[in-house]
Amino acid sequence: MNTLTILFFLSFSLTASADGGKRLSRAEYIDLWKDEAIYQMVVHKIPASITLAQGILESADGNSELARDANNHFGIKCHSDWKGKRAYHDDDKKGECFRHYPNANESFEDHSLFLQKSRYSSLFELKIDDYKGWAKGLKKCGYATNNQYASLLIRIVEENELEKYDDVGMRHIKKGEIPGGKRKNAPIADNPPKSTRKSKSKGKDVPSEITLGDGRLEQFSANDIRFVTAKNGETIESLAKTLDVMPWQIRKYNDLGERKSLSEGETIYLQPKRNKSKEKDSHLVKEGETLRSISQLYGVKISKILKKNSLEENAVLTDGMTLRLR
16 A cells, blocks of 8 residues: 555545444444454454454545445555455556455455565564564565654554454464454354464464364464365355355465365465475475475465476476475
């Protein structure tokens, strides 16, 4: 989000209405979206306070034209990988393309996924509840061109005591549960986790697996990526509905192409794969293995495996071939 966009939203909000001619107050916006922000914190490890502060700043408390007409609370533009609906507004240039969401919850989800780009990877080395570090880190990573972006976020957090929602999120994380609350269709943990893992971003134990509402385990791979295991007879559509995610996310994160069905026991990542492996330097190719199968095995993006090994996209793997993974 750049300075012009923020100024546009703020100026527009002076005359824009949020709901039937009534402009949302900041307190109303916080009350509406605090549960979603807490959910995003537990699932994606982004401070609830930061998510709320960014939503407040970039959507003018939910009153901006983009928030009202396109359910886009974070001013995320289309970019080349966007396959959904589009909305056009003037920003740096006239008629720029912004993402249009079917509901605002998906805007919050997409914002969390957007921050998982490698450009923002340093943020996840911070403590989950370090809102000041996150605010400064967002500015440093180039999220916004406004020189005052970090201080604006910090001021919004502190003036509205948004850090208390980080405390709520941390309690859920420590219990190994996914909050439901007012969030529609959010899966709720039935049981506490059986084991824990060390989180680099926290330096503390956090759950290594969470039991979702349908009895399915959500786990973390050796490469620190959330995943579930496909059940017999599941399709991409049915799994997406069960997990309350979009089918395109499952397809993209797992390089599934046009496939419709899933194999029983198949690993399905719920986050983008990483740029390199945390556990192995290389892999010795065995007969029958493909780039995708190796990518799924280690949770490393196919494009990065190709680049690290100077291979073309249609490269044929041979038995005994060594592939670099980092």
